[in-house]
Amino acid sequence: MSVTYLEAIREAQAKLLREDDRVFIYGQDIAGKFGGAFKATKGLAEQFPGRVLNTPISEDAMVGTAIGAAMEGMRPIVEMQFADFSSIALNQILNNAGTQYWRTQTPCPITVRLPSGGTKGSGPFHSQSMEGIYSHYPGLVVLTPATVEDAYTMLIDAVAIDDPVIYCEHKYLYYHLKADALPTEKLPIGKARIVRPGRDLSIVTNSAMVHEALAVAQQFSADGVEIEVVDLRSVKPLDTDTVLASVARTGRLLCVGEAFPWGGVTAEVIARVATEGFHLLDAAPARINAKDTPIPYHPNLWSEHRPNAKTIAAKVRQVLSE
Amino acid sequence: MLQTAERGASTSKNGPHEKYLEAFRIMLQTRIFEEKLASLYRGGLITGGVYIGRGQEAVSVACGIFLQEGDVFAPLIRDQAGRSAFGEPLVDVARTYLGSRSGPMRGRDGNIHRGCPKTGQLAMISHLGAMVSVVVGKLLAKRMKGEKGFVGLTTIGEGGMQTGATHEGMNIAAVERVPLVMVATNNHYAYSTPNDRQFACADLVDRAKGYGYEGSSVDGTDLAQCLEVIGAAVQRARAGRPPQLVVASTLRLAGHGEHDDASYVSDDIRREPFAQDSLQLAEQLILEQELMDREALQQMRAELAAEVDEAVATAQQEDTPVGSEEDWCAVATRSLVDQPALAE
Structure with missing residues (x-):
């Protein structure tokens, strides 16, 4: 089943x-x-x-x-x-x-x-x-x-x-x-989850973008780059501790969100890491969101409007190169 | 459409409504109390606004006086009389206006944005019409829980009647067939805007039919009529009739708030019959029909003034809230506070 x-x-x-x-x-x-x-x-x-x-x-x-x-x-x-x-x-x-x-x-x-x-x-x-x-x-x-x-x-x-x-x-x-089946265990509300452990960069994301991030992490793994993926699960309250612990391990942060770019979850995560964990960062934190336009109808436009494996991978490379 | 009562008809034929004197007492208390609040405001002792119901006491008292334990009341900005009739202690009003930490709102919200949901009195938000569907939800839940014989009453003005939330709330009440009474007071000015820029229908009560409500009109200056018409609407809702819309006509005999001199109110409109003061008219009727004599009225006034003074004095002696002792926690579930450090 x-x-x-x-x-x-x-x-x-x-x-x-x-x-x-x-x-x-x-x-x-x-x-x-x-x-x-x-x-x-x-x-x-x-x-x-x-x-x-x-x-x-x-x-x-x-x-x-x-x-x-x-x-x-x-x-x-x-x-x-x-x-x-x-x-x-x-x-x-x-x-x-x-x-x-x-x-x-x-x-x-x-x-x-x-x-x-x-x-x-x-x-x-x-x-x-x-x-x-x-x-x-x-x-x-x-x-x-x-x-x-x-x-x-x-x-x-x-x-x-x-x-x-x-x-x-x-x-x-x-x-x-x-x-395979309905779960018998759970994480409490307010706790983020490390969906994939890594050492080179943390992608902090939520909702469907977790799966885009995992695909990118998989891709980089073939080249020996290990990306840690953090699924926030709960946006409010936001599990700052788990995010900071991840950044402490990797030194690099990329936030990925499907929402529009002004403010929002990715900006909040970066603000918290920058204010509470600046010393943990080896490179400037980065983020990638949807574009600042209404969400387009046509699939050709829509797939470019939101973050996708290609654009996320490009951002990962940028953060790793710093 | 249900019949509209004639001015004073119920009192002249059958004697006064059984609640007439009780209602009058609350109206008078409200007037004395609100004058006191206005004077405290002018003296700089109240922070924020003061919003009074001068001219609307008859409609408002009739909204609260027929409600019982288990009923729901969602008053608005000019409903001190109705709130008192529903059982709100005067001292809680004084506490909210004066920012006592002992009041129901403890300084977190002020003036008319107060309530005590566990007693059935909801705390309004400023966005007009937003409380209508909340009352519907309370009533729906009571029905789901198997309670019987309850009603909900909410008030609105001719301005508030024009919001989308009011429309959605009125409609969903009829769809859910909950026992709702909606009392809309047309006091002819929504802040400074007269009727011709608020609506274009002949009479707001005509909307009752469109929503599947039973509608009635009432002269808001006539206490006897307000008691009769609103009392009957409450009774019909309680008996399982469709939701009720009562439209009252008055003039707001004050500014929108005490900061407003209402200089935009025209002289012509001040001469309209609906511009009369319901409290004065009730007092005249009481004297004409010898329900009380002047001396007894004077005595009542003195007693009420003492009650008001006591409520205000109590609130003034209480501590005001202190930021360093506030818990700064907007959620009921403490473990789910975001950034606990910011709450400290």
Whole structure:
């Protein structure tokens, strides 16, 4: 038996619905036989009547409703159809959910699932990676699972957390990643993972870019260059200690992110390493992100817009040559 | 459309609403309290803004007075009377305005951005319409948990009625068929902007039909009518009718906040019937119908002033928050604080 990343998300939700009466799922087109635009809830509405609910096309009200329900003791999961559409709900997420505990000491345990990142032909409004925006604001936990195992355990953990959690699931990984079985062990939220040990350079990355980085590391290994790949897993909180420990081993840092280049996760990681681990660096830290344009539709443009094995490899060479 | 009551009809025919005097007392307390807050603001003793509900006390008190334990109330900027009717202690208001560390917001948020979610009173955010769907979520969860007989009431203005969040929230309430009462007060100025730059429909209550709500209109200057119409809307929601939209008409008899002299309010509009002061009208009715005499009113006023003074004095004696003692932690899960060093 094998499990895809998408199936892991569905199985996690089935487990949550089965084991916790407080859990319900709220989103567009998720109920009935349809089971969501990506089928992440397929079969769940039939299995758990009244707990997988279709909503109007109202991202703001979907999250507002989840906030109210969470404050009343429920554990709602909101499925955004695409991460990009969560911009409509930014106000509720940032200003209502993100400030609630600080202001009123009332926990607001919502989980917002964002089908994130680019796939061929998806264009400007169905491809965005928004973890940087959400991480900028206080009061939120932001997760970017990059493996089947993490997709499963981190979603279960997300719902258990007493705070609003932004769970960024990568659409490209939905069908491309497979594991033999659902995991029986997990890393805690807030811990990064060394996915590949190395000694010459650290690539710190997250979500689908972890797999691009691994491909590049593989390529360099043939030439005797050992790249360490760090999967952040959780963007907020960010596991600075694991990143610094990696840089201490390699002396060189390249951050790779699929999001737009201004600010964001890669900039934050470099800022922390530069301020807390400047003495560990043998070369200037580097980063590579998507280009500073909207995400293009055509595959020829799209594959150049985001970091890819070729551009990452070129950056690796540059950092190694310093 | 449900019928709109005639001015004073309920009092002249059947005697005053059973809650009339209780409501009046809260209105009067609110007026005295808000005048005190305004004076503290002018004296430089309140940091941030002071936002009062002068002219809207009748509508607001009617929003809070019919709610019970287990209900949800999401008030807005001009709802001191409703908050008090719902049971908010005066001292907590004073604490929030004066920044006491003992208040419900402990200096982390101020003035009207206060609440106590565990008692059912939500803490508004400034983004108008954002609380509508939060109330829907509270009600949906109560239903999922098997609670019965509850309602949620939220207030909005004619300006706030024009946001996308209000539209989404009103619609999702009807889709979920939750027992929501939405009371929209058209006080004719959204900050400085009059009605003709806010909406172009003949009457905001006409929107009720479009959302699948039952709608009613009320003269917001008439306490008897506010109690009757809003009370009936609460009762209908509690009985399982569709969500209720009540549109009240008033004039905001103050600035947007105490920093605002409201010089943009035209003289013509000040002569409109809806520009009358609901508190004065209620007092007149009380005297005309001999529900209380002048002496008893004077006595009530003195008692309320003493309550207000005590609340303010208590809050003034309490400590204000101190940055070095603040935990600077925005998440409930301590182990998930990002950069704990920055929180120290």
